[in-house]
Amino acid sequence: MSQARIRPLDPKEWTDAQREMLGPMDRGNQTTDVFKTCLRNPDLCRAWMPFTLYLLSDKNSLTTRDKELLILRTSWLCRADYDWAHHVARAKQAGLTDGEIQRIPKGPDAQGWSRFDALLLRASDELHADQFIKDATWKSLAERYNERQLMDAVFTVGQYVMVSMFLNSAGVQLEPGFTGLPK
Numbered sequence: 001m002s003q004a005r006i007r008p009l010d011p012k013e014w015t016d017a018q019r020e021m022l023g024p025m026d027r028g029n030q031t032t033d034v035f036k037t038c039l040r041n042p043d044l045c046r047a048w049m050p051f052t053l054y055l056l057s058d059k060n061s062l063t064t065r066d067k068e069l070l071i072l073r074t075s076w077l078c079r080a081d082y083d084w085a086h087h088v089a090r091a092k093q094a095g096l097t098d099g100e101i102q103r104i105p106k107g108p109d110a111q112g113w114s115r116f117d118a119l120l121l122r123a124s125d126e127l128h129a130d131q132f133i134k135d136a137t138w139k140s141l142a143e144r145y146n147e148r149q150l151m152d153a154v155f156t157v158g159q160y161v162m163v164s165m166f167l168n169s170a171g172v173q174l175e176p177g178f179t180g181l182p183k
Helices: 016-025 034-037 042-056 066-076 081-093 096-107 117-130 133-139 147-170
Strands: none
Touching: 016 034, 016 042, 016 117, 034 081, 034 147, 042 066, 042 147, 066 081, 066 117, 066 147, 081 096, 081 147, 117 133, 117 147
């Protein structure tokens, strides 16, 4: 979409309660538009923010690298320019290389992935296609992940599918300086 269907709420219009809702994501004018747009529905935003903050925090039992690999693959599958753009820098900070990031669109069968990275991409693909991780993929993930990590992986992918639906449908626009999905 070339313009937003739901306009982000300008920080000058925020109430103290809305600022409190955003917590650490409140960066005034620098707050990303996904959060500014969410503020258009305060009850929804109030309910969604703790979940989002959990998944992005160190409380999420996945390594940041694994989490970002799942998020970028999900963003690619959902054609979510906005999330892709905002997570590429996080992925690089977490140790993903430019080559790995460029390989994410090619999927789990692309040459160069470690066995476990390919499993994470496959899990994202399976969740996206069937809302289910197949037994073979689950068992292989469970060789390294405990139950908590398996749950966090599923909820991380689910969160980014849901957010992609919102971003794409609401037409949340990329902020200046961000680049969306690779062509």
